Amino acid sequence: MPEARTITLAVTGASGSIYAAEMLRALAADPRVVKVNLVVSDNALRVLAEELHLSGRNGLVEKLLGAPNEKIQQHPESDIGANIASGSYSTDAMIVLPCSMGTLAAIATGLAQNLIQRAADVTLKERRPLILCVRETPFNRIHLRNMQLASDAGAVIFPTIPTLYNHPQSTAEMARNFVHRVLAHIGLPQPGAYIWQPDSPRS
Numbered sequence: 001m002p003e004a005r006t007i008t009l010a011v012t013g014a015s016g017s018i019y020a021a022e023m024l025r026a027l028a029a030d031p032r033v034v035k036v037n038l039v040v041s042d043n044a045l046r047v048l049a050e051e052l053h054l055s056g057r058n059g060l061v062e063k064l065l066g067a068p069n070e071k072i073q074q075h076p077e078s079d080i081g082a083n084i085a086s087g088s089y090s091t092d093a094m095i096v097l098p099c100s101m102g103t104l105a106a107i108a109t110g111l112a113q114n115l116i117q118r119a120a121d122v123t124l125k126e127r128r129p130l131i132l133c134v135r136e137t138p139f140n141r142i143h144l145r146n147m148q149l150a151s152d153a154g155a156v157i158f159p160t161i162p163t164l165y166n167h168p169q170s171t172a173e174m175a176r177n178f179v180h181r182v183l184a185h186i187g188l189p190q191p192g193a194y195i196w197q198p199d200s201p202r203s
């Protein structure tokens, strides 16, 4: 993977807006990441309003980061003519965080009906890393089958299951740790990330 990375971040309407917020912060702060193509689904906006009390698409990045960020380009979910809709536009990885069962189903079956689904389809056809941070509980057999289908097509199923052995003191810390794991998986290890050391003394 090259040093200067271009990452696609899609946020869909599953619970876990805090993960998306932490991911955006990490990508914005990472000097190796030169461009983030961000797509937030309409249904994700509904969940963001519920979970983080943020309303509307306008100024969303500023609200999440506390300041504007030049390297983040937000695309409407409906813009199937955006750069990331084409395989000729080079991206290093696409992360869907959180990934709803609806978007999982669409990706698993190649529907490509909005920009998130199309960009994921393109990521798979170009054999680039596609990380689906799925969230639902419990799973029905359709969810399980769709995860298998997506995995067989090359996606990584990376459920938003937090670790507790690092003793997170807040939901933000828990989410940050999860984000660190995702970024390490695509070759972007983060400074300060928790790494399990079995021999370290425990309190």
Ligand SMILES: Cc1cc2nc3c(=O)[nH]c(=O)nc-3n(C[C@H](O)[C@H](O)[C@H](O)COP(=O)(O)O)c2cc1C
Pocket (backbone or CB within 6 Å): 011, 012, 013, 014, 015, 041, 042, 043, 044, 046, 047, 050, 099, 100, 101, 102, 103, 104, 135, 136, 137
């Ligand atoms: C507060 C809230 C929480 C939700 N949580 C989930 C969830 O965890 N997983 C999921 O698959 N859908 C969840 N949904 C339902 C999705 O938002 C819904 O299926 C939607 O159609 C997904 O659309 P999208 O994939 O285009 O964003 C939730 C909806 C709301 C309002």
